[in-house]
Structures are given as structure tokens and as C-alpha cells.
Amino acid sequence: MRTIRHSLPFLAAALLISCADVIVTSPVSNLNVEDFEAAWKRVKSVYPYLAFKKINWDSLYAVYRPRAENAKGDEFYVVLHDFLAELKDGHVYYRTEGGGEVYPYYPQRHFKDRHAYNPFVVRKCFDKELRLTESASIEYEILPGNIGYAFLSDFHKDYMIREFPRVLDYLKNTKGLILDIRQKRGGEYQNVEAVVTRFLAEPLVRNDAFTYGEKWVLPPFQPQGPFVYTKPVVVLINGSTFSAGEFTIEILKQLPQVTAVGDTTGGGSVGGGDESLYYLPSGKSISIGFIDIRRYDGLPWEWLGIAPDIRVEQTEADARAGRDRQLEYAIDMLK
Known part of the structure; x- marks a missing residue:
């Protein structure tokens, strides 16, 4: 007890010193305005679609700068969120201090179709279990009637470079192929x-x-690889086909053996990759693409998306009822 009693004055003194530090020390400087200025300038200098989208970026400055000035603490994230959402670009995001990426905008076609696809409904069309590649980026098998099927789920890292050749080799003797990039x-x-x-x-x-x-x-x-697949190919797309998926179908649509079936894609063509990431003065970061990628008709697919050759609507209600009308249509085409 003596040790504790003698320690109390020192503990009290330490607490008083700590409290004094809390009370006397000036708060960390607020960089919200500097962050806003940097974000506004970054978009104005690199973003390729301001004119295409008819966005008056200068007028938005007057709207959001006062909000940045008045924001307290994490309230600035709300300002940043609303500000970047004005671009209506599914590639644009900001990072929180915890490192999470927040996307302020998703295309409406994505919301329409995000639950219209159900992998369990797809699997019901097969008389065997589908195969998976090592990374689980491709699910594939041969449907009854010798029709190949491959669902391409992940174009990140080098998954397709390493795994697609083996998948195509397995499917090369089919009479037709369905590529599913919904x-x-x-x-x-x-x-x-x-x-x-x-x-x-x-x-x-x-x-x-x-x-x-x-x-x-x-x-x-x-042309690449030991053989080229020139038999009929149906590519399934929908409103949740976006970015790299849209790049894929836009190229494949130029080929005579390829037919795109489904619904118009989400519409995200701005590029930039890791170089799109930009750090604000406070250390927060935003990602603003700067590469303008076009369709073969000369227009960006940003906002516009890429239309199918044959439109087949698939709804969330269809998926809940166990139907995949787009896949059914593709199978009938290749029978």
C-alpha cells in the first residue's frame, strides 16, 4: 500500500500535465480547403470527359468550396463524396484513412442488372459440375450439345494470361462457345x-x-496462341459489364463469328490504372482517370455503354424464378 500511496502524487502530476497538453496544444491544422482545391484542380487538368458530359466544373467550385470551408473533421469526406459524384463516373473513387475505397457513383444500368445474374441458375443448365481455374477467375465446362461455356470473372493480375489458354484448349473442339462476362x-x-x-x-x-x-x-x-477459335461465339453482357469487360466485348464485336447477346453495358471507359491515384495535401487520396478510350465508332463508351447485337432482357425476377433468359437464348443460337 505504501508504494501505491507514494505513487499517487506522481500519477496526479502526470495527469495534470497530460490534461494541460490537451487543453493548451493547438488543434491539428485543417487542410480541408487545401484538399478541395487540389482535388478540383486535378479533375480539371486530367479528366477527359468534362465537355462530353457537359459538366461546368468552374460553377461546381463555387458550390463546394464553402462546404469544404465549413466541414468539421470527417465531414469533409461527405463533401468529397458529393463533389466527386458530380462526375458520374464509376471509376472515380476516394480512399478513407483506413485505406478503403469508396465509389461515389454507380451506373444505373448496373443497379438494374446486378441481381439479374445468378451463378446457381447458370449451373442448372449443366449435367456436370463446372470446372474452376486455380485462381477461380474462370468457371467453365461443356454444355449438352457440345457447346462450350466460360464465365470470366476476374481480369486482374495475370489471371487470364496464365489460365485462359488452358480453358480454351479444353473447349477447342466444341461446335460453339459462350463467353459470359456479365x-x-x-x-x-x-x-x-x-x-x-x-x-x-x-x-x-x-x-x-x-x-x-x-x-x-x-x-x-x-492472333495469338497455338490455335485460333473461329467457330461461332456468343458473348453475354449486361449492365454490370463494366470497364475491362466492356473493352473485351467492344473488340470481340468486330469479329465475324462473334454475337453479343444481353443488354447494354454499364458505360465506363476512362482509364489510367494505378497512375490515376492522386494524393491530396492531407494525405487523403482520390482516383481520377485520365485516359479516354473510344469505341470503334469513335465515341467513348463512358455513359453510353456498348449495346448488344441482340437484346435479351433478364430481370431479377427471372433469376429468382430460376430462369436465365440470356443464357437460354445463347444456347438456342448455338444448337
Whole structure:
């Protein structure tokens, strides 16, 4: 007890000193205005679709700067969220201090179709269990009637580069192939190329892309691999097909053996990858794409999406009822 009693004065003194520090020390400086200014300038200097979307970026400055000035603490995240949502771009995001990515906007077509696809309904069409690649990025098998099927779920890392050749080799003797890229969002350009070049009978001119207004100069796509699949291909798309998935179907639609079935894609063509990430003065970060990628008709697929050759609507109610009208249509086409 003596030890505790003698320690009390020192504990009290320590607490008083700590309290004094809390009371006397000035609060950490607020960088909300600096962050807002940096974010506004970054978008204005690199984002390629302000004119296309008819966004008056200067007028939005007057709306959001006062909100940034008045924001307290984490309230600035709300300001940043609303501010970036004005771009209506499914690629744009900001990161919280915990490192999580927050996307202020999702295309309406994504919300319409996000529950219209059900993998369990798809599996009911097969008389055997579907195969999975090592990374689980591709689910594939041969349907009754010798029709190949492959669901491509992940274009990140090098999954398609490593695994798609083996899948296509398994499906090469089928009389037709269904590529399912519904629910397909982002990924790496190299994975897109690894898929589409396996269906080319001859070189294909690339669709246009621009960085800060300067057009890319790239050689045509070339056929790749030990064989090229030239039999009929149906590619399934919907409103949740986005970004790398849209890149894939836009290229494949140029090929004579390919038919796109389903519904118009989500509409996200701005690119930039890791270089899109931009740090604000406080250490917060935002991701603003700067590469303008176009369809073969010269328009961006940003907002517009990519329309199917044959529109087949699939609803959430269909999925709940155990129907996949888009897959059923594709199977009937290839019978």
C-alpha cells in the first residue's frame, strides 16, 4: 500500500500535465480547403470527359468550396463524396484513412442488372459440375450439345494470361462457345488482350485511345496462341459489364463469328490504372482517370455503354424464378 500511496502524487502530476497538453496544444491544422482545391484542380487538368458530359466544373467550385470551408473533421469526406459524384463516373473513387475505397457513383444500368445474374441458375443448365481455374477467375465446362461455356470473372493480375489458354484448349473442339462476362468490372489491359487475340483470324486495328488529348499509336492486335477459335461465339453482357469487360466485348464485336447477346453495358471507359491515384495535401487520396478510350465508332463508351447485337432482357425476377433468359437464348443460337 505504501508504494501505491507514494505513487499517487506522481500519477496526479502526470495527469495534470497530460490534461494541460490537451487543453493548451493547438488543434491539428485543417487542410480541408487545401484538399478541395487540389482535388478540383486535378479533375480539371486530367479528366477527359468534362465537355462530353457537359459538366461546368468552374460553377461546381463555387458550390463546394464553402462546404469544404465549413466541414468539421470527417465531414469533409461527405463533401468529397458529393463533389466527386458530380462526375458520374464509376471509376472515380476516394480512399478513407483506413485505406478503403469508396465509389461515389454507380451506373444505373448496373443497379438494374446486378441481381439479374445468378451463378446457381447458370449451373442448372449443366449435367456436370463446372470446372474452376486455380485462381477461380474462370468457371467453365461443356454444355449438352457440345457447346462450350466460360464465365470470366476476374481480369486482374495475370489471371487470364496464365489460365485462359488452358480453358480454351479444353473447349477447342466444341461446335460453339459462350463467353459470359456479365458482372465483369475492372481489370488489366493485358488480360483483355490475352482473351480477344485468341479469336482473331487476322490482325485487327485497335480502337482509339487518348492520353491528355494525344492519340495512342499502337500496332494492330495479332492472333495469338497455338490455335485460333473461329467457330461461332456468343458473348453475354449486361449492365454490370463494366470497364475491362466492356473493352473485351467492344473488340470481340468486330469479329465475324462473334454475337453479343444481353443488354447494354454499364458505360465506363476512362482509364489510367494505378497512375490515376492522386494524393491530396492531407494525405487523403482520390482516383481520377485520365485516359479516354473510344469505341470503334469513335465515341467513348463512358455513359453510353456498348449495346448488344441482340437484346435479351433478364430481370431479377427471372433469376429468382430460376430462369436465365440470356443464357437460354445463347444456347438456342448455338444448337
